[in-house]
Amino acid sequence: MKFIITREQLVNSVQDVMKAVSTRTTIPILTGIKIEAHEDGVTLTGSDSDISIERFVPAEEDDHVNVTIEKPGSIVLQARFFSEIVKKLPDSKIEIEVYDRFSTHIRSGSSEFNLNGLDPQEYPRLPEVQENNRFSIQADLLKTLIRQTVFAVSVSETRPILTGVNWRIEDNELKCVATDSHRLASRSATVEASSEDMDFSEVVIPGKSLTELSKILDDSSELIDIILTESQVLFKAKNILFFSRLLDGNYPDTSKLIPNDSKTVMIVSTKEFLQAIDRASLLAKEGRNNVVKLSTMDQDQVEISSNSPEIGKVFDHVKTESLEGDELKISFSAKYMMDALKAMDCSEVQIQFTGAMRPFVLNPIEERSITQLILPVRTY
Template sequence: MHFVIDKDQLVQSVQDVMKAVSSRTTIPILTGIKIVAHDEGITITGSDSDISIERFIPIEEDDKQYVEVQRMGSIVLQARFFADIVKKLPASQVEIEVLERLTTRIRSGASEFNLNGLDPEEYPRLPEIAEENLFSIQADLLKQIIRQTVFAVSTSETRPILTGVNWRMEDGRLTCVATDSHRLAMRHATIESNTADLKFSNVVIPGKSLSELSKIIDDGNELIDIVVTENQILFKAKNILFYSRLLDGNYPDTSRLIPDESKTDVVLSTKKFLQAIERASLLAREGRNNVVKLVSLESKNMEISSNSPEIGKVFEHVEAQSFEGDEVKISFSAKYMMDALKAIDSADVVVSFTGAMRPFLIRPINEDSIVQLILPVRTY
């Protein structure tokens, strides 16, 4: 194998596939990345067997030449060393050539490295996915869906299924739900591509996979093709294939958790409410579980307070834009509330309470595509 490649394209591609490479893998060859030179360009692959990312660099695109392939072939190189080397190479062009016994020479400007390569035949093949269950979604909408749900997945392995986000598709409507059993984030999106016959109900994508995917897809209205199978999901963007395994097991039925009615509805400025919670949490952080208390006062005033016996007390007041229903007295995790408010892209939110020890909802005003639910904390 022998080729010359544009350094910027190489660096970007290596950084993308590195997101799938783990140093803790039990399969030694997966600590490397696979590079294949063929007649259309260069394909670079990284995998940890849960996530696999394949990046393609075409010979030329938009009248720019990126690659000159002099001899086709393939090699696997130690990912950590190769990534560090290409980032620091001095010239705008990089020459990579595989010599005898898999030794790989990397030249750029006055620099030359010789890396010991691994046998590419030993590198696991990417899964072959039949594109039957396929739909498309705009890149910016996909990133938004991930941002508004993935933070609520569980970080505990005691219930592995909750470390993922549940995706359901029915009648062209995609519903994404994440919960760690103390809070829940739900996002609906209408998918306009050919989804009339498409239906899947129990696809659970690891939160880690979605977080990494979000980092490598560009903002914009480019369409991402998504292919769903029994145990794999494939995201196809321009020059990128992103595979993730799906989590085994049945996701709990979360529809029962969301209250149908409320006793109190409060409309607040998202920004002012978030800032007040952030300030109150400065003391709550030190106390148990980062808990703040919310109490309704006279004339639409809401009091947010936190009491940490060793440090002190804090009181914040936020005026509600409207207040309907019973008075409120409730305690909750400041972190959960801040996460929920940051996920909502709306100037105002409506917070709906159903009782001091019942879950409450946070939603954008006049918008039903996103729902955040938080379970209160019992305080005495």
């Protein structure tokens, strides 16, 4: 194998596939990146058996030559060393040549490296996916969906199904739900799908996979094709394939968690409320579970407070745009509230309370496709 590739294309491609490479894998060859040179260009693959990423660099694109293939072939190179090498090579062009016994020569400007490669035949094949269950969504909207839900997945492995985000498609609407049993994040969006033809319409995608996918996607209106199978999901973007395994098991029915009624409803500036919670949490971090208390007051104000006996107390006041219903004193995790507010993307948020020990719901004023739910904390 021998080819010459532009340094920029190689660096970007290696950075993308590195997101799937794990140093803690039990399969030694998966610590490497597979590189295949063929007539159309160069394909790089990284995998940790849960996530697999394939990045294609076309030989020519938009009248620009990315790769010159002199001899087709393939090799697996140690990801950690190869990624560091390509980032630090001096010239805009990099030549890679493989000799006998997988010895690989890398040249760029005045620099030369020799790396011992691995047999590409031992590298696991990527899953073959039937494209029956397929729908499309814009890349920037997909990134938003991930950002507004994935933070609420569980980090505990005691209930593995909760470490993923539940995706359900119905009538060309995708609904994403994440919960760790203490909070819930839900976001829905219209997708381009032929959901009538789909064999099944509900999957649970690991939160880790969605986080890594989000780092690769561009903020563009380019359509991403999403293909579902019983055990895998495939995201197809321009020159990128991103595979992830799905989580086994039944996701809990979260629809019953959302209260139908409310006793106290307030509308506040998202930014002002977030800043007040942030200030109150400065002392709460030292106390139990980062808990702050909200108390309704007269004259359209709420008081945010926290008390850490060893450190001190903090009181902050936020003016509400409107405040209706019963008086309320309620305690909750400052972190959960801040995470929810940051995911809102709105200037004003409506919060509906059903009592001091009942879950409460946050919705943006302008957008009803986003719902955040938080369970309060008992502090007395």
